[in-house]
Amino acid sequence: MLESTSSPARAHQLPEGSSGWVRVRGAREHNLRGVDVDIPRDCLVVFTGVSGSGKSSLAFGTVFAEAQRRYFESVAPYARRLIDQVGAPEIDSLDGLPPAVALKQSRGGTSSRSSLGTISSLSDVLRLLFSRAGSYPAGAAHLPAAAFSPNTVVGACPTCHGLGVGRSTTEELLVPDPTLSINDGAIAVWASRGWQGVNFRRIASELGYDIDLPFQEFSREDRDWLLFSDEEPTVRVNVREGGNDRPYNGTWYSARNYLMRNYAKTESESQRQRLEPYIVVGACPTCNGKRLGQAALSVTFGGFDISELARMPLSRLCEVLDAGLDAQSHGVDEHGAPAASAARALVKDLGVRVEAIVRLGLGYLSMDRSSVNLSPGELQRIRLASQLRSGLFGVLYVMDEPSAGLHPADAAALYEALQQLISAGNSLFVVEHDLDIARRADWLVDVGPRAGSEGGRVVHSGPPHALEHVTDSVTAGFMFPADGPRRHEARTAQSWRHFADLSRNNLQNVSVDIPMGVMTTITGVSGSGKTSMLADIIERVDAQNDVENTPQRIISIDQKPIGRSPRSNLATYTGLFDTVRQLFAKTAEAEQRGFTASRFSFNVDGGRCPTCKGEGFISIELVFMPDNYSPCPTCEGSRYNPETLEVRFEGANIAEVLGMTVEDAREFFAAVPPVRRALDALTDVGLEYLTLGQPATELSGGEAQRIKLATELQRPTRTGTIFVLDEPTGGLHPANVRYLVEVFESLTATGNTVIAVEHNMDVVAASDWVIELGPAGGDRGGRVVAAATPADLLHHPDSVTAPYLARATG
Amino acid sequence: MLESTSSPARAHQLPEGSSGWVRVRGAREHNLRGVDVDIPRDCLVVFTGVSGSGKSSLAFGTVFAEAQRRYFESVAPYARRLIDQVGAPEIDSLDGLPPAVALKQSRGGTSSRSSLGTISSLSDVLRLLFSRAGSYPAGAAHLPAAAFSPNTVVGACPTCHGLGVGRSTTEELLVPDPTLSINDGAIAVWASRGWQGVNFRRIASELGYDIDLPFQEFSREDRDWLLFSDEEPTVRVNVREGGNDRPYNGTWYSARNYLMRNYAKTESESQRQRLEPYIVVGACPTCNGKRLGQAALSVTFGGFDISELARMPLSRLCEVLDAGLDAQSHGVDEHGAPAASAARALVKDLGVRVEAIVRLGLGYLSMDRSSVNLSPGELQRIRLASQLRSGLFGVLYVMDEPSAGLHPADAAALYEALQQLISAGNSLFVVEHDLDIARRADWLVDVGPRAGSEGGRVVHSGPPHALEHVTDSVTAGFMFPADGPRRHEARTAQSWRHFADLSRNNLQNVSVDIPMGVMTTITGVSGSGKTSMLADIIERVDAQNDVENTPQRIISIDQKPIGRSPRSNLATYTGLFDTVRQLFAKTAEAEQRGFTASRFSFNVDGGRCPTCKGEGFISIELVFMPDNYSPCPTCEGSRYNPETLEVRFEGANIAEVLGMTVEDAREFFAAVPPVRRALDALTDVGLEYLTLGQPATELSGGEAQRIKLATELQRPTRTGTIFVLDEPTGGLHPANVRYLVEVFESLTATGNTVIAVEHNMDVVAASDWVIELGPAGGDRGGRVVAAATPADLLHHPDSVTAPYLARATG
């Protein structure tokens, strides 16, 4: 109704179901070269292109940023000064743009106190369920929802105040040598010659215990009473031994109670140190670490208390809820009473929410999993699942690589979730490298043709099938391959290394053999235990290095950020910046002014801008837009003070060097081998489009991982090293994956070993050995389903990977 | 595509152009009684119903609140705890709901430092325009946009630091008696016998000035030099007089520089007091109050500097910009140079923005008008104009009474602006009493049938014309009147009072006669001077009261809030709460516990809840949602501590009394005349639906005004009072207007006078005398266009009101 559905500049028709176009004109953010493009609303749009081509600059940096800026400016005009500081994207015009929500692969806003349950709201709903629909002990009063939270006074376990941990002791600690008698000091905590020890021995004796009997010869019952009883009898002690024989009244405390009382009451440090060896800190003994008080823990649903449900893998929780619903649908709760409709609705609601997360392949997670132990991909999919229940309409969702960390077998459910968002009335723009998802999109925007200054154009905007004939699209070559897939000959291992009884997390005492000198990929559905296996292997090699004569170098290259402030970047991380600073210090200009290499550092005072302390940015606090940085008003983002910037090396000042891409810098520093070597390595891993000074906070997990890889690659070649990587293709276009595979091949060719967790079938196909874990996630995984060469895996009857691998190998 | 366009529960078809329905189910916020209603998107929907029927509870309290909550929960999941505290509306489900933006008639977020220019962004654009497209003096360097802001170091006038005010002095102050000679003390500031005075007289003499000449006989030039020169010559003083005749070097300061230096430097209070009489605080002498430095002020556009443009009514600014554009479209700027296309775009952009505000009847305002001097209606329309340029798409705008403060002649432009928002792809829900706008809506939701517990249902949801046959709609009776309009006989004035030469703001020395003992309405387009006239009249009566023997009581009843905290409410404002507290103190229970009336106050410690200090709410800071209050967790909103709540009067505790509507309380306190009287008055002005404790912060301007009116009405009747009101019908349904007119009639019937600014033609028709100001706003208004009885006004050739009045009187 509002817009015509055709335009002279537009070659393709609006997809069915779309209400019109988002019209981008003159987008120039980052490397975008005045992009004009029309993108349909109300459908699944996938943005493709090699890394650094400008996909994110278009989808996030332009479309999302502008949508959010406009909406907040309208909703909160009084916060406009803050919003303005964040800055508007470089663009001429953008029409037909709905308010947007970004689901990014970042940890923004998670804290160690948040868990899967809190970030997904499941905890709130579960508490409500227990309050309204739990089974209460006969006669117990109903509890409010807050009583099921350990963070409230009513809910918390009174012993540990909801912390779940507490001090306790054990028989072994209290009685280190059970062959001794009490008289000989069996109960070590009051074995001293002090009056308390004498007193307790006397009382025990008065109470009829044989204090000369070896402690181990007491009955279980007697031992428990002496050590752990809460009884505190007062008895007449008729002293026999020694000089002082006046009778007195003595009160008995069990060894534990004596220990705990004194530990709690004493103000003396030496007394505390004397008692500490008898104490263990562990699960609170009252609540067993469940953090809740007795009243809350006595309420159950489906036979479990709330903390048991929170610890359960979501896939099992689903079953418990289903059983509950089933019982209710027969009109009765588990006690046979007719269930209230409100309770029924709650069980159903929780079930749907949990189901949504399980469907996205996350059934192996539990509600109490701390969010800091979740991967960015897991976090993103949890947020995605919550969005399915958000009731938002007419919103544009922008996501980056939702397939990250997903085995192809899990991708169908992801696609379904994306479709659900669309059929609820929303638009979806997804930056994605998974060509299966790209093929199924309603619309494809291919950015490129290459990275950085060779990218920044829209090569194709239209239905995926129409990409086939776009000659300058790198993506087209992979989506519509002319020649068959590349053939790999599996190479022979130099040797095999055996790892027995791996059992971290869900691994079921697994033993595996890993070939040395070639490449192994570990694959399997989400939660099957791949990362756990990698961690166990690293630990084993390290442990054996301690005892062996010829330690084996093992290098783990993970996706963690290379730094947490905008002051970290690839130049500093790879070490090339040290050489660059020395070059600047050796210029005539610098020598004349007395500037040393440290003058050119932005990490110490001296040459750096005093306002931003070398960050180039100042951070802006906006509740609704986390982690926003705005260019420093003093140095305008250059990070340095004016005098420092006057020094030039071959015509460029230090800020200009930091502004160069890896590609440009390679030419600039062609004559400086140590710098050149680092830049070559970065190019090899497909990072030629990054600028030297690009802040760590702006790099994706995959980019961080490849910078780490490059840092290793530039070192003088060593042989016999094991390189361990977790999904190194994350965020990579198939074209980039091809390069990465070449890097791995050259590593193994020089005698190194590569072990990688991977879902990308091109990488699996190029490896020499595949270990597939499964069959499912969590407690249904943790087993080796298959271990074979890629060629043999194809014929393995239990492999879920085989069909996908078959497609990749043609 | 997403939804079927029909449903069994729905009687009417989706209007043309709408993409589907917002589906509300089970809305129970405030008085809503489980409302199920389908409302179309992408068109103009008007919500009607008598005051208190539940329109706002549906449009703002439910639809807007839920839309905003959902969106923020999705965008800022880490802020969810805060968002949850604000609470979700009471509702079963709400589908098809886009993100929403509210344009409310409130002052939220305006500060005294903000102006029309800053809240509308016009200031930023104007500065950019001056930076890029201003005329610079020959040879002057171009300035950055910041240099045109007095709030930056580069831009600010160096003398007053951008404040615009400064200390200065005048010849009159420095030389109070110019017949004196310098020797006799003509220059009073150094007339003292102190050494400085002697010194300056000697130097003046050495410099060749005749210090015995009467000051007035010096030339202009000499006088200026002596008083104001900035020269500071040092001269050899050869002392002749007195004993000490050693020569010395003395430095000269002009009288002003001596004064300013000493005033700035002195630490002595007595010295400062001595100097103060010579100083005036006024416009900064350097920048003339323009706040900017010379460089910025030397740049002009269309012949004006930036501060002159900021002071200009927007309608004139429009013309200046048009002229500029015109010159540019001929390819030259005002100097004949070809204009750059960027500059052309800027002029055009600014022109469009200003035009949008002017079209909404606000051409009389200037950019520098402080936002605290803007009415809520003006603020709303400025925000509305900004939204026309916001580029938002697919958003639901929710507005309350955009016609407030608008003469019917301005309403056409308003309607056009609303249509513009819709054709940009948005939905529009408007709470409105103006039946002209309701008639032109695409869809009408009538809430009622009456107020409070007698309302809360959707009486009609469909095209406006279909309302005609809805029997239980109060609105229908007014939109489709069966009988003609009511006839009013103009009554004769007791006397006339003359007001001569009114000249506040834009009034052009107007004289008017106002009839006493009857009702006068002042009408005219926005900005014509109505409010200014009212203010002048009040001032004149007050001034004459000082000199006359029998002062005339004049009571101004404005729309300002009755209090600024949630602790103010109608019970406290009208005084009825004092009586209520005494009733509680006299109960047996209270006497037994020793509770006095102050125990039942929530304004002092004692009986009130200690957590919220009697507010019942705690405020929550959310950058993006201003002024949010959440119920106090301790008292759950009751405001009192538990002991106080144990005391009951006739079965109700004090919190329950505050929760009663005026209507309920009338019955409850039927036997307590002073309380009853106040409640009757509140009912008379149509406020029977408010609860006694409803916080002042939640009341509209119209409700506040009617509470003030009721407070006056309940006082023992006095005769001869002049009641002055500014748009008392704001926020009132025609049914409520009818009651209000009756109140006015009873006031005049008992010998009082009513003077009201009004745009509501039913009120104008019911008045006895009409003064129409005009012909336009600002400097094109401020004249009396007509002054006549309503009947005569109909035939007045210059009246813009006549045609609208004719419609109202049939």
Ligand SMILES: Nc1ncnc2c1ncn2[C@@H]1O[C@H](COP(=O)(O)OP(=O)(O)O)[C@@H](O)[C@H]1O
């Ligand atoms: N914040 C930034 N500042 C400057 N350049 C950037 C920034 N982010 C990305 N770039 C550059 O923009 C180009 C495109 O990057 P990006 O949009 O992230 O590509 P893609 O998403 O396709 O991997 C690259 O050359 C990259 O170095």
Ligand SMILES: Nc1ncnc2c1ncn2[C@@H]1O[C@H](COP(=O)(O)OP(=O)(O)O)[C@@H](O)[C@H]1O
């Ligand atoms: N930090 C952790 N704390 C508790 N359980 C974990 C942790 N990390 C992984 N797990 C559990 O171990 C199992 C395997 O997980 P993981 O090794 O990450 O699988 P994959 O890498 O195959 O996705 C899952 O059930 C997961 O919930």
Ligand SMILES: Nc1ncnc2c1ncn2[C@@H]1O[C@H](COP(=O)(O)OP(=O)(O)O)[C@@H](O)[C@H]1O
């Ligand atoms: N914040 C509130 N708390 C409790 N009741 C309220 C609140 N706001 C309005 N109400 C009540 O809800 C009813 C409908 O009010 P409202 O929606 O403001 O009506 P309208 O917009 O039609 O004038 C009235 O009885 C009013 O007293």
Ligand SMILES: Nc1ncnc2c1ncn2[C@@H]1O[C@H](COP(=O)(O)OP(=O)(O)O)[C@@H](O)[C@H]1O
């Ligand atoms: N506080 C103020 N400061 C400066 N100008 C004002 C102020 N209030 C009103 N004016 C100006 O006086 C003129 C008449 O305004 P007003 O009396 O409010 O008109 P009306 O009530 O008819 O809308 C307008 O040009 C307006 O800009």
Ligand SMILES: [Zn+2]
């Ligand atoms: Zn505990």
Ligand SMILES: [Zn+2]
């Ligand atoms: Zn800086």
Ligand SMILES: [Zn+2]
């Ligand atoms: Zn000044």
Ligand SMILES: [Zn+2]
């Ligand atoms: Zn309280």
